[in-house]
Amino acid sequence: AANFLRASTGQIITTLLAFYLLFFFLRDRALALPTLARLSPFSNLETGKIIVRVRDTINAIIFGTLAVAALQGVLGGFIFWVLGFNSPVLWGLIMGLLSIVPVLGSFVVWIPATIYLLIEDRWVEAIILGLWGGVVIASIDNLVRPLLVGDSMRLHTVPAFVAMLGGLQLFGASGIVLGPIVMALSPSYWLAFPAPV
Secondary structure, eight states: OHHHHHHHHHHHHHHHHHHHHHHHHHHTHHHHHHHHHHHOSSOHHHHHHHHHHHHHHHHHHHHHHHHHHHHHHHHHHHHHHHTTOSOHHHHHHHHHHHHHSSSSOTHHHHHHHHHHHHHTTOHHHHHHHHHIIIIIIHHHHHHHHHHHHHHHHTOOHHHHHHHHHHHHHHHGGGHHHHHHHHHHHHHHHHHHSOOOO
8 A cells, every 4th residue: 555655646746747847848849959959969850850759659649548548438437337336427537537647547446346346245247347347448558558559659569568568667657658759769779870780
């Protein structure tokens, strides 16, 4: 519980810090981009290509994350409606919003709901919700996100999936964005700095 709370708090602080810094990055981008091009070891053309690649990768990750969150919310709300829970649209919305947060996720809603059904002796419905949540909702993140992100980044699904997992392992929650960026930029670096013969 302590690790979970620490990770959740760290994620919230990191997210707030990211939005705070993003404001200044967006506001001062007219100054930042020429400075970045001047400090870059690449030519202006190569630096421009790298900046465009990073922008496309971030757009792909944001699109993939929002699409997966919407899909998980719809699937969660649907099963809550089928099982007769009150306010299935609200619960679906909450699951969608929680699935955006890497440390949390939609399981924060459907696992307690499954436990509630077990306590109420509604075994069949509990099994249905547990299977639906564990197989359908949980696998959406692992199957659909790499497909969406990989397509937008013009990467095969396997490298996109490996980039996300590797990013999470190396960088923590921010690795969902940093991993695919590193993977997308790697060919540019290989072409710019060929190995000695």
